[in-house]
Amino acid sequence: MISNLNHDLNGTVAVTTAPAPAAHPAGRAAAITRIVEKHGRRSSRLVPILQEVQEEFRYLPPDALALVAEKLNVAPARVFGVATFYAHFAIKPKGKHLVRLCDGTACHVKDSIPILDAIRRRLGVDARHPTTPDLMFTVETVACLGACGLAPVVVVDDQVHGAMTPAKGVALVESMIAKEAAP
Amino acid sequence: MKDATPATRPENTNPPTEPDAKQRRVIVCAGTGCVANGAYAVFRGFAEQIQAAGIAVTTEFKPEAGSELRLNESGCQGFCQMGPLVTILPEGILYTKVKSADVAEIVAQTLVAGQVIGRLLYTDPATKQPCRGVAEIPFYRRQQRHVLRACGIIDPGSIEEYLHHGGYAAARKAFTAMTPETVCQEILRSGLRGRGGGGYPTGRKWEAARTQKSAKKYVICNADEGDPGAFMNRSVMEGDPHSVLEGLMIAARGIGADETFIYVRSEYPLAVQRMRQAVKHAQRLGFLGTNVFGSGLNLSCEVMEGAGAFVCGEETAMIASIEGHRGMPRPKPPYPAQSGLWGKPTIINNVETLAHTVRVINEGAERFRQSGTSASPGTKTFALTGHVANTGLIEVPFGTTLREVVLNIGGGITDRRGRITADGFKAVQIGGPSGGCLTHEHLDLPLDYDSLRGAGAMVGSGGLVAMNQKTCMVSVARFFMDFTQRESCGKCVLCREGTRQMLALLDDIIEGRATGETLTLLEKLAHAVQKGSLCGLGKTAPNPVLSTLRYFRDEYDAHVIHKCCPTGQCKALAKPSIDPAKCKGCQACAKKCPVGAITGERKQTHVIDPKKCTACGTCADVCKFDAVLGV
Numbered sequence: 158m159i160s161n162l163n164h165d166l167n168g169t170v171a172v173t174t175a176p177a178p179a180a181h182p183a184g185r186a187a188a189i190t191r192i193v194e195k196h197g198r199r200s201s202r203l204v205p206i207l208q209e210v211q212e213e214f215r216y217l218p219p220d221a222l223a224l225v226a227e228k229l230n231v232a233p234a235r236v237f238g239v240a241t242f243y244a245h246f247a248i249k250p251k252g253k254h255l256v257r258l259c260d261g262t263a264c265h266v267k268d269s270i271p272i273l274d275a276i277r278r279r280l281g282v283d284a285r286h287p288t289t290p291d292l293m294f295t296v297e298t299v300a301c302l303g304a305c306g307l308a309p310v311v312v313v314d315d316q317v318h319g320a321m322t323p324a325k326g327v328a329l330v331e332s333m334i335a336k337e338a339a340p
Numbered sequence: 341m342k343d344a345t346p347a348t349r350p351e352n353t354n355p356p357t358e359p360d361a362k363q364r365r366v367i368v369c370a371g372t373g374c375v376a377n378g379a380y381a382v383f384r385g386f387a388e389q390i391q392a393a394g395i396a397v398t399t400e401f402k403p404e405a406g407s408e409l410r411l412n413e414s415g416c417q418g419f420c421q422m423g424p425l426v427t428i429l430p431e432g433i434l435y436t437k438v439k440s441a442d443v444a445e446i447v448a449q450t451l452v453a454g455q456v457i458g459r460l461l462y463t464d465p466a467t468k469q470p471c472r473g474v475a476e477i478p479f480y481r482r483q484q485r486h487v488l489r490a491c492g493i494i495d496p497g498s499i500e501e502y503l504h505h506g507g508y509a510a511a512r513k514a515f516t517a518m519t520p521e522t523v524c525q526e527i528l529r530s531g532l533r534g535r536g537g538g539g540y541p542t543g544r545k546w547e548a549a550r551t552q553k554s555a556k557k558y559v560i561c562n563a564d565e566g567d568p569g570a571f572m573n574r575s576v577m578e579g580d581p582h583s584v585l586e587g588l589m590i591a592a593r594g595i596g597a598d599e600t601f602i603y604v605r606s607e608y609p610l611a612v613q614r615m616r617q618a619v620k621h622a623q624r625l626g627f628l629g630t631n632v633f634g635s636g637l638n639l640s641c642e643v644m645e646g647a648g649a650f651v652c653g654e655e656t657a658m659i660a661s662i663e664g665h666r667g668m669p670r671p672k673p674p675y676p677a678q679s680g681l682w683g684k685p686t687i688i689n690n691v692e693t694l695a696h697t698v699r700v701i702n703e704g705a706e707r708f709r710q711s712g713t714s715a716s717p718g719t720k721t722f723a724l725t726g727h728v729a730n731t732g733l734i735e736v737p738f739g740t741t742l743r744e745v746v747l748n749i750g751g752g753i754t755d756r757r758g759r760i761t762a763d764g765f766k767a768v769q770i771g772g773p774s775g776g777c778l779t780h781e782h783l784d785l786p787l788d789y790d791s792l793r794g795a796g797a798m799v800g801s802g803g804l805v806a807m808n809q810k811t812c813m814v815s816v817a818r819f820f821m822d823f824t825q826r827e828s829c830g831k832c833v834l835c836r837e838g839t840r841q842m843l844a845l846l847d848d849i850i851e852g853r854a855t856g857e858t859l860t861l862l863e864k865l866a867h868a869v870q871k872g873s874l875c876g877l878g879k880t881a882p883n884p885v886l887s888t889l890r891y892f893r894d895e896y897d898a899h900v901i902h903k904c905c906p907t908g909q910c911k912a913l914a915k916p917s918i919d920p921a922k923c924k925g926c927q928a929c930a931k932k933c934p935v936g937a938i939t940g941e942r943k944q945t946h947v948i949d950p951k952k953c954t955a956c957g958t959c960a961d962v963c964k965f966d967a968v969l970g971v
Contacts, residue, residue: 301571
């Protein structure tokens with residue numbers, strides 16, 4: 158008989174698209190304490206600690222960073238330094254939906270940039286302001302997702318879409334906007 | 341076209357083989373490429389339809405193959421262009437581009453009635469003959485797969501299946517029948533060189549760490565495969581994670597380490613998950629933990645996820661990152677083998693390097709040296725992408741020519757619509773942001789560490805991006821410069837500021853502001869950045885620029901002197917227009933133009949308004965008559 162069909166491979170990473178940010182500062186403190194304790198309050202665990210904090214809040218709020226520094230007994234500068242060094246850490250809130258365009262070499266030579274331009278134009282965002290004001294979409298580029306066989310690739314939340322064109326990219330965004338607008 | 345090369349036997353040698361010839365199996369490729377094309381739906385379809393057909397089925401590996409059919413997912417099978425892939429054993433049938441709608445037919449026709457469905461087979465474009473399975477497909481037949489041997493066949497989630505095929509025998513041998521000296525000697529004799537890019541002899545690295553007197557030593561597996569256009573390590577981790585872990589254990593034995601780390605890019609969530617699962621299973625069976633294989637030695641392994649910094653692929657930056665700091669490199673010496681993680685002797689090896697060590701220990705150094713060249717023994721995986729008919733993951737011996745890889749295994753160069761063109765080849769970019777471009781004159785160059793360095797490129801981690809005649813080489817150089825200047829950690833001034841200025845100069849060229857001095861300045865700055873940077877990132881950052889300047893100088897000159905991009909790729913220099921002789925007035929372009937720049941009545945020649953046009957190229961993509969010029 159079939160067993161093990163609900164394989165656990167469906168999920169890809171959800172670092173920045175986790176649901177329900179805990180808005181209340183008190184809730185934040187509890188969550189941060191739990192994460193830091195889990196890693197034994199070791200400062201060598203700073204990167205994984207920040208990854209988990211970001212998973213919790215969808216970004217790294219400044220007060221959360223300060224609290225992490227306090228709990229680990231290290232200078233806030235070190236925590237801010239690490240948080241701003243790595244591309245995956247976001248100091249500003251991200252949108253509910255994360256649209257990531259792969260701009261690896263294979264995607265680039267297969268004309269990924271016109272797709273990015275088209276999606277940005279549709280959503281009214283740019284490189285400096287990647288998130289829509291209603292916090293619905295964030296548009297980013299990513300160096301390489303390793304799905305070069307499907308180039309050019311756009312990843313919306315966790316779903317990989319291959320062989321994209323500017324028109325398909327805009328259609329994808331349109332369908333998500335329509336879905337959000339539906340009651 | 342030249343066919344065979346001295347270094348490779350074109351008829352294959354070692355296609356992916358099925359370990360259990362007898363058991364009835366259906367294997368659905370669940371690599372990233374196939375999953376994006378709906379492999380999970382195909383898998384679920386099989387689960388339902390096979391049951392509905394009344395066939396006994398299991399999804400789990402059992403050492404004693406029963407009469408039931410086994411259905412499993414596999415890691416990347418390499419032939420990404422043709423996914424989702426479904427393999428049926430023992431017949432060895434490979435179905436390509438399988439949709440969930442095809443599943444019922446496969447179950448009824450192939451599994452029940454024993455017939456092959458012709459329309460789902462791969463057709464060799466050269467002979468127009470359908471290929472039944474991997475043994476007949478040139479893409480696979482011309483490879484020599486060792487590291488990738490089990491990828492795409494075994495269930496990566498089953499340590500039992502890995503063990504069934506001889507897994508962990510090499511690690512057991514290293515821990516119980518060999519000493520650290522003999523392990524290092526064997527690796528040294530194999531001539532294995534680091535597959536991450538530099539090509540440093542692995543045995544020498546291990547020996548340096550082994551001879552250090554320290555109670556604490558570490559091994560780190562470098563799985564921070566950051567080169568854009570490279571996904572070899574990802575596929576190995578996703579498809580055969582235990583081979584990486586076993587290599588890591590051998591390395592630990594070789595230098596006498598008791599703590600190991602696997603540093604994986606966070607862009608590879610599935611690889612992270614599969615490695616973590618592999619570690620957990622190895623712990624469960626006692627291969628990690630205390631008294632490993634009864635040797636009295638302890639060994640631990642932790643999988644750590646990167647956070648999106650390319651520079652962390654550099655050894656000392658990776659160490660800083662694991663220690664919880666900004667991932668910035670430090671000067672060498674001391675080398676990590678002398679003073680690495682927390683000041684202790686540490687070796688850092690690439691995923692593929694470690695996977696190769698398993699075979700060296702199992703089969704011996706002499707056997708390993710039988711493939712490849714004398715200075716670069718063994719095989720190398722490459723990610724073949726860009727404008728080739730067969731994009732995917734391949735493994736060939738060192739010394740194979742570029743022609744064999746790109747034109748024969750890759751199946752030829754494609755145009756912007758994906759059609760194979762006979763004279764489309766322009767260049768291959770190898771080695772990512774640290775590498776360079778190879779051209780027509782290099783087609784018969786044997787690929788190995790030393791020959792590539794001579795040609796101004798490098799093996800790098802193994803990303804091979806083929807480019808057709810419509811690719812602007814200045815844009816390619818700009819692409820890599822943009823990448824390295826963003827990824828520069830900022831420690832060295834010449835890397836931080838120099839790459840930025842180089843990018844600005846390239847922008848001047850691409851946007852029509854360049855003067856006669858621009859190229860001279862660019863070249864001068866490139867040499868300065870090479871000299872004035874501490875780590876490999878800065879030292880090699882100018883390579884893409886220098887190599888395109890060397891081989892495509894005329895293309896730079898066209899941009900600078902004539903203010904024209906010969907391929908029409910550079911927007912600022914592009915002047916799209918519609919060829920009245922070819923335009924049929926079908927209005928396809930006018931409808932699709934995102935900025936409404938195209939006007940024209942039906943059956944009349946259309947016109948592009950240069951004031952509105954953003955040169956996005958959509959019109960050229962949709963035009964069936966090739967009437968759009970200049971983009």
